[in-house]
Amino acid sequence: MLFFEKGAAIHAEEVQVLSGESILLRPPRESDVEAAYSWDRDPELAAWNGRSPIRVSLSAARRDYLARWEDRSVKTFIIEAEGGPIGMATLYDFRRGGCELGIKIGPDALRGRGYATEAVELLVEYVFDTLGLENIRGSTLSHNHRMQRVFEKNGFTQVGDGSLLSRYDNRRYTELFYERRRES
Template sequence: MDWPRYGRVTLKPFGAGLTEAEWKGLYETFRDPEVAEWNGSSPLRTPFWLFKRFVQAEMRRKDRLAFAILDEKGEYLGTLELYDLTPEEATLGILIGKKERWGQGYGTEAVRAALAYAFDVLGLRRVKLRTYAHNLRARRAFQKAGFREVGLGPGPQGKEDVYMEVRREDFGPEA
């Protein structure tokens, strides 16, 4: 069980198999209206069995790696993905589904674990992301994890987005 870790969090690959509690946590993450709004989507209305089938099909894609974010007790907190994966770069996506854990540094720690994995294990040169410009909490967390802002622009939801990236040469143990 040599999964990516940083601080209090562990990234459990979906390919390792999710427990029933982790599946339910993942399902509830995507059903929550507030989480969906911050993700630029609508709350999930799909039945659990169909959601599970869809996620299992997505796990077979070669251009993405998905992880359950587990806290220091091994309990589900959210999900993190590296997608649009190439030999050179990936895009990062993260959702902390347990809202009572927001603002406690778990997201930053999960991103640090993912970046170390992306650079040290996968050998990527760059990881990028896009988030809402008005989401100052997320922007600060990404910056604390090592990302820097590289541009602003209109996003698909009609809101201004900020584009961020971190390059391998700029990523250190405590960026």
């Protein structure tokens, strides 16, 4: 069951708060900048995303985040649990009647507790029932078994694979593509 409230932050008029049993998803606010910065500087998180950790200063990162969080072509949500921000989920690349989903849980100690599974469940319901879209796409590296499990538990199916050149270490990895279609 989803409960919607108006988000008291960026895009308050259109981005909602999605509340689940253990987490909520809410729009980002300026006070989230330091958490987002610490996640983007974490080499392990960067490696899972095939990126390099960011090296810009906190003030430069702050400008980038605030601009990105204002960008109406991307919907960014802070995942909140245990009284604070624990991660981020993004809906982007809105086309062909669907969108792409990205997610991360920042602190290592908070992974494996079911938070991403619950976040994806809330986002699936939001994308289909509130945005009225027909499909959600996602991708992950073939050795990211945790993320594959999160997709599978939420009814996504693997629809293909590809090769990804990771900017983290300049090596090639296999990327798996997932999709969940709205049930008719």
